[in-house]
Amino acid sequence: MxxxxxxxxxxxxxxxxxxxxxxxxxxxxxxxxxxxxxxxxxxxxxxxxxxxxxxxxxxxxxxxxxxxxxxxxxxxxxxxxxxxxxxxxxxxxxxxxxxxxxxxxxxxxxxxxxxxSLSEAQRLGADPYFHRRLPLDESSAYALQAAALGARSPVAHELAEPICRRGRENGAAAGIDSSAIPTHPAAGHAHWPVKEGMMAAAxxxxxxxxxxxxxxxxxxGIECPAWVRGMGWATEAAFLGDRDLAAAEALEEASRRAYEEAGIDDPRSSFDLVELTGITPFQELIAYDALGISRRDDWKADIQSPRFTMSGELPVNPSGGAMALNPVFCTGLMRIEEAARQIRGKAGKHQIDGANLALAHAASGVAMMYQTVIVFGTNAEGGRA
Amino acid sequence: MELLKRQENWNITYTHALGEIASWFFVQIRDNAKIYGRRCAKSGRVLVPPRAFSDQTLEPTTEWVEVGPGGKIETFTIVYEPFHNLPEPPYAFGFVQLDGADTAIGGFFKGVDLADPAKAAEKLAVGTRVEAKFAEKRIGDLTDFWFEIV
Known part of the structure; x- marks a missing residue:
């Protein structure tokens, strides 16, 4: 389609x-x-x-x-x-x-x-029958997702810290002073196993x-537009207990559709940069797998190598992503904006030179319930510029 | 210049209808301390919490199936943040797949010392066997039961 x-x-x-x-x-x-x-x-x-x-x-x-x-x-x-x-x-x-x-x-x-309280506001999203009596805000859902992933792939706990560090370093290089960011006075505490410092405060x-x-x-005669080359979106089940929280089936479906439309056969080697939504490092790992840019077995080698750094083969979140700045409801759309900005050559300090094809991943809702994938290119169609 | 802020506190009460399926489920918990799921005839899956229809097959569910009280932890977290109308933190909660069910239900974990989160997390590891325990006084809500490690 x-x-x-x-x-x-x-x-x-x-x-x-x-x-x-x-x-x-x-x-x-x-x-x-x-x-x-x-x-x-x-x-x-x-x-x-x-x-x-x-x-x-x-x-x-x-x-x-x-x-x-x-x-x-x-x-x-x-x-x-x-x-x-x-x-x-x-x-x-x-x-x-x-x-x-x-x-x-x-x-x-x-x-x-x-x-x-953003947490209380988020709890209103849960159904009033079976889930409203639980402390089910987004922070809790991120933690439940992290625990499920850690059980499936214990290496996730080891990789969480380097992923956070890269995000914060990219954010700092892009000009985000995290110490100066005003956050909510009742910002959520860390929820085990998502530890202090693993999430940017809302x-x-x-x-x-x-x-x-x-x-x-x-x-x-508009110069340097960021063409939408492919687009896919899908939604997970609303009840967390119905889902495999260590994976992201909806993201697999969303990326399948976006890649098919954009003619992407090998997402791991196709893009010049990725802007993805990982509110926690655990979400980032789940997104790597579902987007096909780093399968579970490759996580450790890829994170320990420079692959996803600014000078690597596939820079992930040159902006710092949600790890550096998390304006909750529009964090997903900001990834799309950032990827488009890169393709337009207007990303400033964190511009990836010669960015021709960019992948944007937006996730929202309880434990990434809504998954959206956009492929942007400098060309309206065809191969790489 | 002086910048003003305006604070508002709305207090609206909602009365949500549970419908036949959720009503029967909570009445069984309240009156008999038993947890039931609903079977989807098409897929054979037992959905807990129960639903009138499967959101996968979009077929009506057809049969009540008693599940638990044993089960295994699917995921958990330890929460340190206070919420309105919820217990004083810290507390542990998560999702448990009860024996005989194909989906997991949310609930609180009790009987685990949460003073040291790392030690508590070991006890609550994903896959750990638990059992649903019921309050003596039950009101027909999710908090009528909780999970304890077997």
Whole structure:
């Protein structure tokens, strides 16, 4: 299944973390949207439709698109909202442009720190019958996933520390000062076996992307677009007890679809960089396996070699990823934004020279319930540039 | 300049309908201290917690099957964070596949000293045999039972 029409990211902006004291949420959404439009060289009049992804519990507003309708330019325009994941807003936007009905879209997602407890807000996501009586927030789910993985592959415990270190070092080199990041005052404690320091504390963030059709890119003469070469997404069972938490079946399915569309036969050797979602190092290992960039048996050799470092064969998370900065609800969409930015040659300090083909992996929900894979290229189709 | 913040605390009560399947499941726990799953006739899998339909085959489940009280730990964690309406931390919880079930159910682990998390984690290792224990006074909720290492 291919897209009917080629679609590309032509502009983007990130505000993460943002100060929540001198601007309201609406003012932050206005700012990040205007910055993305400016980056794309467009104005709001050039935008055909908007898709936003946000979390009502985090925002403290039912139907939180209400906060966005005015601030991101939704008044008298086509605007849709998804509460499942920020990256789902991207998928929806690309599908809408690919449908031929639209030439441009603005995608926006955000994640404030205004709830008294993100953990309590996350617990509202559990069903009220069998799971609401458990401390089942995202941190607990990450820990349950880590324990399951550690039992299946004990080497994971040994590799967790070097994975964290690489993420933090990449983040520092990319300009993220983790000591200066404002985090939630009631930030979650470590949950065994995810130890202190293995996760970046939750912070705030807002991200916006502008996407356009191949016709628009051609007519406007837009330089260096990041073409969506392949896209796949899939969802795990909602009940954690139904799942194999040491693996990621939905990610295997999502990547299969994305690779098929992009014509990727060997993901291990095809990409110039990967931006993946690993809130914990255990998630990162699970993602390696499901994405096919490092199978379980190769984990130790790959982590101990320079393979995934900035100068290695396949740099993983040049931005530092979620290990360096974790604005909870929009962390997944930020991976997509980062991978597109690399392909556009606009990643700044952490730009990978000659990046032609990039893999973006977004995961959201309880223990990576929602899995999304995007392949970006400098070329709209065909082989490597 | 002076920057203001506004604090709000909403207090809305929801009354969720459990439906026939979850109601019967919790009544058995409350009245008989027994845990049941539902069998999917198409796949033969016994789903615990029980569901009216399988989300894999999308067929209605057809039969109640008693499971447990023994089982094995599928995964666990030790939590140090306080939550509303939950026990004082630290506590251990996780998922257990009860004997006769094909999926795991969440619950708390009791009877393990959590003072040293590394030692506690060894005792709660994935695959460890446990048994469901029931409270004397039961209300028909998930906290009517917990798991102890056999």
């Amino acid at each position: 291919g897209l009917n029409r080629k679609t590309a990211v032509i502009g983007s902006a990130v505000l993460a973390p943002f100060s929540g004291d001198d601007r309201s949420l609406e003012e932050i959404l206005y700012e990040v949207s205007q910055q993305a439009l400016k980056d794309a060289g467009l104005t709001m009049d050039d935008i055909d439709g908007i898709v936003v992804g946000s979390n009502d519990q985090f925002d403290g507003r039912a139907i939180s698109i209400m906060a966005a309708s005015g601030s991101v330019g939704g008044v008298d325009r086509d605007i849709l909202s998804t509460p499942s994941a920020g990256e789902h807003a991207f998928v929806m936007g690309v599908l809408r442009v690919a449908s031929g009905q639209y030439d441009t879209h603005l995608i926006v997602s955000w994640s404030p720190l205004e709830a008294s 912070t705030s963030g807002a991200v916006a992307l502008v996407i356009a059709s191949e016709d628009h890119v051609r007519e406007r």
